[in-house]
Amino acid sequence: MTRTAILGISAFYHDSAAALIVNGKIIAAAHEERFSRIKHDSRFPAKAISYVLSEAGIRFEEMSAIAFYDKPFLKFERLLETYHAFAPCGLKSFLTAMPVWIKDKLFFRKLLHRELQKFGELKVPLLFPEHHLSHASSAFYPSPFEEAAILTIDGVGEWATTTICLGKGNEIRKLKELHFPHSVGLLYSAFTYYLGFRVNSGEYKLMGLAPYGNSQSLQTAGFCRKILDEMVDVRPDGSIILNMDYFRFATGLTMTNELKWKKLLGISRREAESEINQEHMNLALAIQQVTEIIVVRLAETTRNLTGCKNLVMAGGVALNCVINSKIREAGLFENIWIQPAAGDAGGSLGAAYAVHHIYFGNSRVTGDQLADSMNSAYLGPQYTDREIERTLLRYDAKYTYHADFSALSTNVSQLLADGQIVGWFQGRMEFGPRALGNRSILADPRNPEIQKTLNLKIKFREGFRPFAPSVLKEDTVHFFGEKMSSPYMLFVASLNLPIRSPEPENYANFGMYDRLYHQRSSVPAITHIDYSARIQTVTAQSNPRFYQLISDFKQLTGCGMLVNTSFNVRGEPIVCSPEDAFTDFMHTEMDYLVMGNYLMKRSDQNRIVFPKKPQVNPD
Amino acid sequence: MDFLKELFRFLKIRKKFWMIPLIAILLILGLLVVLTETSALAPFIYSIF
Structure with a gap:
């Protein structure tokens, strides 16, 4: 059988990325920003391409x-x-x-040729699938569904x-589309x-701010009405x-x-970084509600046009997990699968898939109806113990090495239960905007101080922003009252009533931070203001090490859940290499860092004077 | 030359021949415009171009 190796590229607009599929299997995919350390880097993804080629062990000349x-x-x-039209x-x-x-x-073709020639001679077709076909391919082909x-x-x-x-099978047929500027x-x-x-x-911030809006207030209702009457005409088909x-x-x-x-x-218009008032929160809620109306109608139309029981989604709006959950609640589809790299970075993967199945006409094999082909989104680089140790030696770091991961996991779960904040760096880096337990900062969700500490001392970001939980899949019923699967943190769920704390009287009229710091449940660090949480369900198959850690934490505390936030500070991409992780660790007030089987305590480290981080864009 | 061929093929398929004079003028003015280069991506707009 001839090998088909396709390199997918997204670049020059938002988040550039590269993905490589060989014989229809995803070998590697990564965002350029993780290597260049420039958030949302949109330049040609030279470093990401180098990585995906090295991961596959394939020379550029061997591409199909x-x-x-x-x-x-x-x-x-x-x-x-x-x-x-507008002139x-x-x-x-x-x-x-x-x-x-x-x-x-x-002169795009020439521009790409020039960049690609740096990797070797380009003798194969350079193809350009449409942007939304790339998104559609990224959603459908790696999904678990035949149709x-x-x-x-x-x-x-x-x-x-x-x-x-x-x-259906290896084909994608476009049924309807909406055109610019109506977006x-x-x-x-x-x-x-x-x-x-x-x-x-x-x-993301707007989505996180929306629940602070008062759904009972006349102002919110007024904003909704004005948006729908004056700004946007929403048709019955969405x-x-x-x-x-x-x-x-x-x-x-x-x-x-x-x-x-x-x-x-x-x-x-609110000035950036200025105070957030109730009217801003109400406006955020209004647009979130309007968008939900639109997207649920679009989902209904999708169901009516296709008659399918399965839905797959991609595109930046599919990262709005509150909207995704509204589609789920509407009960239009039996199964919903969303591409974890739903934004433009995932377009690289979709473009490669489109060429594999549509241009080359290769058939598609779906196996287990529950398993997708995304390798749980762990598609980026990983580092050996030797590579980690080399970095630690370079920084003269003080560490302990645990040959037995089980002992390390027990130790770390105790630290978490004691209120420590732990950087967790394991295995392959995630593809997509979410850290899913391989480049994460972890903490105890029961600790009422954690939300504040993580926002202000670790991530250096706005205090109102919520944190997400990673929960053992079998414990979703306990925490959220339903069996659910959300491996990529793309759905929200409402906290189970017995876990909630009663609301004080007049709670809706409290100030933002009074509401925020009110202990709303027995897991306050992950309970958003409206009792929702954006969850990641973890299984032993999806991430064995992370699963073991949460299980050990559960054994100690009875709580099968951890706070999981991406391992980065504000304005920076998620860490990629051990060096990125150690540098971030030393720049923040994180208490411990675990990389592979190495454990580091912050207070043991030398007070190395790290170069001050360059001024970066706060978002 | 490859670029012009490809562009012509595109305009033919899309039946957008009315764009030819506009593109021609743009290309002629291109040199001038490039001389007045500015940053294309304003930080406060979705990069639609």
Whole structure:
């Protein structure tokens, strides 16, 4: 059998990444930012490509094809038609965009050739699947389903902003699509911008802020009504028409027409880093609710068009786990699977898959109906004990080595139970924006101080932001009252009633931080303000070491759950190498660090003067 | 040359011949525009281009 090796690339817009599949199996996938240490790095992913090739042990010349995750000419067509349609508005944006296109992006093939030639001679086809086909492929092909409805929703690709497709065997058939500028992702991003967060990275914060909004207040209801009456026309099938009088992204260099927004909503745009008031929280809740209405309608349309019992999703909006849970609650589908790297980085994987199955026509084999092909998203680099030790020696670190992992796990679970915060670095790095127990910071969810400490002393981020739990899959009934599977932290669940603490009177009118620091349950560190939690279910198959650690913690405490947050500090990508991890450990107030079988205590370390970290973007 | 062939094929498939004069002018002006290079990605907008 001839080997088919396909390199998928996403780059030049948001999060660049590379993925390699060989004979239809994912060998490796990684974000460029993890290697370059520049968050959301959008440059050509040279380091990620080097990594995926080395992981596979394949030379560049042995590739069967290279796939880029969108069609540059089609995007250029959209730009020209948009500027033409809105002319003379948008002249400034036109003059900003065109130099980039005329200089580089229009000659995309040449640009890619030039970059790829650095890895070897390019003798194979260079292919460009459409942006949303890449998303759809990333959702369908690695999913466990032989047949599935596919829903992709993001900001914008070439023209499409939302697509509904049907996946069957090795084929994907597009059924419906929504075109730019009418975009659910851009609508949500516009509110992200208006609420003072950074577009394309602050959307998580908006989602985390929404539960602080008062759902009973007239202001929230008023915001919802104004959004639906004036800004966006939501049709019964979930398609939307944005009133472009309110949005500037098509022709301007900002997202919103601030004067019109202020007049309509009665509040000004929040300055970044400024105080968050109740009106901001209510607005966040309103747009979250509107987006939920739209996406659930889209899911209904998807169900009606395809008749499928399985749904797969990708695109940036699919990272909104609250919306995903609304689809689940709507009971439209028996099974829902979401690509863990649902954003543009995952487009690299989807592009490679699209070429493998559609261009080369290779068949697709699905095995177990419950197991996907993502290797639990552990698709990045891993480091041997020897490599870890070399780093530790270089930094003159004080450590203990545990030849027996079970002893280490028991020891670490005791530390966690004692209230210590532990950096946990094991095995292969995750692909996608979530740390799933291999590049994580862990803590005891029962500790009422942990949320504050983690936000302010470890992650250096806004105090309101919630933390997610990693829970033994068999314990979801105990904590959340239902059996559920959420291996990629892409669903939320409501805390089981017996675990909750009663709300004080007038709780809804408390200030943000008074509500936040009220102990809402027996696991306060992971209980969001509305008693929800964004959960990761862990099994012995998905991550044996992490499973053992949580199990040992349960044996000690009776609690089969840990706080799991990504191993990084604000403004930085998640750590990749032992060096990144040790440096972060020394820059924060984390108490312990575990890398492989090595355990380090912060207070034992020499007070090395680490170079001050460069000023980075806070988001 | 490959670029022009590919672009022509694209415009033919998409039936967008009206774009030819616009693209031609853009390419001619390209040199001038490149001289006034600015950062393309404003930090406060979704990078739609």
